[in-house]
Amino acid sequence: MTALLTRLRRQGLGPRDLAVHAFLLVFVFITLFPFYWMILTSLRPASEVFTAHFSWWPETFVGLDNFRAALSQAPLLRFMLNGVLVCAGILIVQLLTAIPCAYALAKFEFRGKALLFALVLFALCVPIQVPALPLYVALAFTGTLDSYFALMVPFFLSVFAIFLFRQVFKSFPDDIIHAARLDGIGEAEILWRIVVPSAGPAIAAFAIFSITAHWNDLYWPLIVITSPELAPPPLGMMYFADNDSGTTFGALMAAATLLTAPLMIIFLFAQRHFIRGVTMTGVK
Amino acid sequence: MTATVSIASIEKNFGGSRTLKGVSLEIEAGEFLTLIGPSGCGKSTLLRIIAGLIPQDGGSIAIDGQVVDDAPPKARDVAMVFQSYALYPHMTVFDNIATPLKVRRLPTLARLPVLGRWMPGLKAARAGVAEDVGKVAAQVEITSLLDRRPAQLSGGQRQRVALARAMVRQPRVFLMDEPLSNLDARLRVHMRGELAELHRRLGATFIYVTHDQVEAMTMSTRVALMMDGEIVQVAPPAELYANPSDIRVARFIGSPEINLFTAHAGPDGRIALGDEATPLRCDARGPVTLGLRPEALRIADRTTALTLKARLHRIENLGPDALLHLRHDQGGDQRATLRLPLAEIEALRRSGRLDAPLTIGADADAALLFGTDGKRLELRATGAARNDDLILQRAS
Numbered sequence: 001m002t003a004l005l006t007r008l009r010r011q012g013l014g015p016r017d018l019a020v021h022a023f024l025l026v027f028v029f030i031t032l033f034p035f036y037w038m039i040l041t042s043l044r045p046a047s048e049v050f051t052a053h054f055s056w057w058p059e060t061f062v063g064l065d066n067f068r069a070a071l072s073q074a075p076l077l078r079f080m081l082n083g084v085l086v087c088a089g090i091l092i093v094q095l096l097t098a099i100p101c102a103y104a105l106a107k108f109e110f111r112g113k114a115l116l117f118a119l120v121l122f123a124l125c126v127p128i129q130v131p132a133l134p135l136y137v138a139l140a141f142t143g144t145l146d147s148y149f150a151l152m153v154p155f156f157l158s159v160f161a162i163f164l165f166r167q168v169f170k171s172f173p174d175d176i177i178h179a180a181r182l183d184g185i186g187e188a189e190i191l192w193r194i195v196v197p198s199a200g201p202a203i204a205a206f207a208i209f210s211i212t213a214h215w216n217d218l219y220w221p222l223i224v225i226t227s228p229e230l231a232p233p234p235l236g237m238m239y240f241a242d243n244d245s246g247t248t249f250g251a252l253m254a255a256a257t258l259l260t261a262p263l264m265i266i267f268l269f270a271q272r273h274f275i276r277g278v279t280m281t282g283v284k
Numbered sequence: 285m286t287a288t289v290s291i292a293s294i295e296k297n298f299g300g301s302r303t304l305k306g307v308s309l310e311i312e313a314g315e316f317l318t319l320i321g322p323s324g325c326g327k328s329t330l331l332r333i334i335a336g337l338i339p340q341d342g343g344s345i346a347i348d349g350q351v352v353d354d355a356p357p358k359a360r361d362v363a364m365v366f367q368s369y370a371l372y373p374h375m376t377v378f379d380n381i382a383t384p385l386k387v388r389r390l391p392t393l394a395r396l397p398v399l400g401r402w403m404p405g406l407k408a409a410r411a412g413v414a415e416d417v418g419k420v421a422a423q424v425e426i427t428s429l430l431d432r433r434p435a436q437l438s439g440g441q442r443q444r445v446a447l448a449r450a451m452v453r454q455p456r457v458f459l460m461d462e463p464l465s466n467l468d469a470r471l472r473v474h475m476r477g478e479l480a481e482l483h484r485r486l487g488a489t490f491i492y493v494t495h496d497q498v499e500a501m502t503m504s505t506r507v508a509l510m511m512d513g514e515i516v517q518v519a520p521p522a523e524l525y526a527n528p529s530d531i532r533v534a535r536f537i538g539s540p541e542i543n544l545f546t547a548h549a550g551p552d553g554r555i556a557l558g559d560e561a562t563p564l565r566c567d568a569r570g571p572v573t574l575g576l577r578p579e580a581l582r583i584a585d586r587t588t589a590l591t592l593k594a595r596l597h598r599i600e601n602l603g604p605d606a607l608l609h610l611r612h613d614q615g616g617d618q619r620a621t622l623r624l625p626l627a628e629i630e631a632l633r634r635s636g637r638l639d640a641p642l643t644i645g646a647d648a649d650a651a652l653l654f655g656t657d658g659k660r661l662e663l664r665a666t667g668a669a670r671n672d673d674l675i676l677q678r679a680s
Contacts, residue, residue: 175370178337183384183449184358189395197374 042066042254066250067258070240073251076258078229079236083262086151086232087211093156094210095203102165103191107177117166123159128220136223150224151232155214161206168202169195204273208266215263233259286313286488287348287361287456289334295342296329296513303329305513306343313348316483316490318500321510322536327493330510331459334491336360347457358387360457363450367462369442371434377445378417378430384453385413420452440471451486460492464499476502497537501525509533531658534575540607540623542652543581545592546615547574553664555653558614562590563648565664572661573616573654578607578623580650583632588645594620596638599629610644620644 008018043066044058070076104110105117135154139145144153172195180190196203218234225231228239240255267274289311296304303326311317319327332338334345336357344353352360363384371380386395389412394403421427424444434442443463450458463479464472480503483490494500500507501521508518509532517529528534534542547557549572555564557574566572576590584591594610597619606629608622622644624632632638653661 173368173370175366175368176372178332178335178357179364179366179370179449180372180383181337181357182335182362182364184387185383186392189392193395193397194372 038253038256038260041249042257043250045250062250066248066254069248069251070255070258073248074236074240074255075229076236076240076255079231079233080259080262082148082230082236083215083232083259085148087214089148089152090155090214091207091210093152094158094161094206097156098158098161098165099196100191102162103169103195105162105166106169106172107174120159120162120166124163128154132220132223139224145224146226146230148230151221151230154220155210158210160209164202164206165199168199172198201273201276204270205276208270208274211266212263288313288346289457289489289491290346290349291330291334291343292346293343294330294333294340294345296326296333296338297341303513304333304340307510307513307515308343309508309515309518311489311491313489314487316480316492316503316505318492318494318504318507319510320494320497320500320507320536323495325510326513327510328461331364331461331491331493334457335362335364335459361455362457362459363453363455364459364461365443365446365450365463367465369434369446369466371442371445371449373434375433376430377421377426377432377434377437378414380434380445381417381420381430381448381452382413384449385416388453389413416452417448420448423451424448439467440475443467443475447482451482455488457489457491458486460490462494462496463492465494465496472499479503497539501537509536511536527660528652529660531573531575531654531660534652534654538577540578540621542575542577543620543622544616545574545576545612545620547572547653557590557592560591564590564651564653566653566661567664568655568661571656573656575652575654576620576646576650578621580646581620581622581644582624582646583622583637584643584645587647589648590651591643591645594642594644596642601626610642612644 005015013021040056040058043061043063045060045062048055048059105113105120131154136145139150139153144150176194177190180194185194215232216234217232218238221232221235222238225235228236231239237252237255237259241252289309291307291309291311293306293308294304295302295306307326307330309317319330321327329338333340336352336355336359340353344351346352347360347362372383375383389409390400390406391403394400394406417430418427421430424447426441426444426448429437429441429445434445437445443466446463460479464475467475476499479492483503492499492503504521506518507521507524509516509524511532517524517533519527519529524533525537528537531544535544545557547555547562549555549566549569551569553565553567553569555562555566555572555574564574574590582588592612592614594612597609597611600607600609603626605623605625608624608629610620610622611618612620629638648663651663653663655661
């Protein structure tokens, strides 16, 4: 024991560091355990789920049976495609609207700028539940309920994106914008060709926030979607769970694993940018 | 490819403060004009107004006789080199330099990423851009760096890329905003020479902003010294040094700073330095300020016309010569600096004269006289009259 401690100390880990790491490990466990349980359940037979004793490993390994069952019983790929369409649609329109708005707030002087920015900050405090009813009425009035459009429209304008990108653009050097103006580049081109490429990490960070939020959103789809073929992943999961009245936990967990996988993959790819973006902009 | 620049009573306010107070300046075609002044004097603001990057609140700018007040930056045919270089961070050196040419020679659609590459019928235009970039890159010796990104370059290399980007479209006027101040000392000396050479070769008009008097003195045709939003004096570098029109100019130009002594002009205009009469006369009466450059001062001997007492404070060895820092009682900040060759200092030290109170002085024609308002006063001292005057003074 003492030998181990001296060896750790030589590596630069004192008792304090060890305590901090132990503390962090506890939280890692709390975060990861449900996730592990989901994957574990998806890999073992339903009979094992309700056994009294705890086991870290499937006693009888059923392989991909649960996944096959999930895919045959529910249109999981359809749900995922819906999720991709909705998330991509939301993200594209959010970027197209928030970036010019943020650039104007960061780099131009105009009357009412302070008021506009105050409104952006104010809107950050309004949750989706507040305008849900008027939005629903408007969608019903225009006959666009139960459509992809209805799923996306409340999220097209993201004040969070405007706020985030404003902070990023504000730190972009004026000299480079001046140089671009002298070189003869137009204002729109300066924004999209010169300023936006340098905001890559912030855009990646925002994309992760946005995609995660809307991929996992259940509240709004539950309100506006009635046709199962338009359901995004969480709503689809709900239909699936209802249909099978909760006995086939293995298949349910397999479906959940499949539906969270795209997010995991995106995050793994964008992780470096995401962390850089978050630290750079000082968000969270 | 060169043009005159006329600046006519330019005004600029930021918030409540007047940054530029009616600045006027005529710059000749092909001139290397340096705007120099302490930080915050408005020189960079003036440069940006000439470029059209910020609008002026009053006055007018004309380039080559054409008023350009309403013209956007790109229509003014000026190029600018920034202190921070302002290179496009995500573009290669080649693209950085090519950008001003592409914007002018290729249609907007052809400049789109990916898609633009397939626009037909632009082969000749693209080849022309590449050729021009290559030529300019060779001129500033960065041909081997064209594929790199700005982050991979050293300060000196970035500086060259910024120069190349400014040169590539052959503007009539170059504006430079402290382009050398982010370089280390050695490179700065080197680039100073290169910029002067570049100006000679291109023959374009250069307007150069700096706070470094050495840059101003070594490269410029003329220097405009700015203080508090006004141009105090415009003159060739040597004249600015030898003949400052204002006490602020005299203090700003020259290192170490000029020595200032409080003197007094009698009823007949004769100037006394402390109790000592001097052969100098002027038209003013009452208190005046007498300025003497450190190299004009020396240890007094019989031929020295102006003398005063001082005590040695410390000696600063600069290699070929040394600075004697002195204390005196003749007003100002009571400090004086005297520049002497090292050998002379050694001789003084050996004779033991440095330990005793010193008498220092200068020739009468080295003196610069300033009134209470800081304006330069004309001196009337002639060599022939000097002795007679002194005799008269003593007789009376």
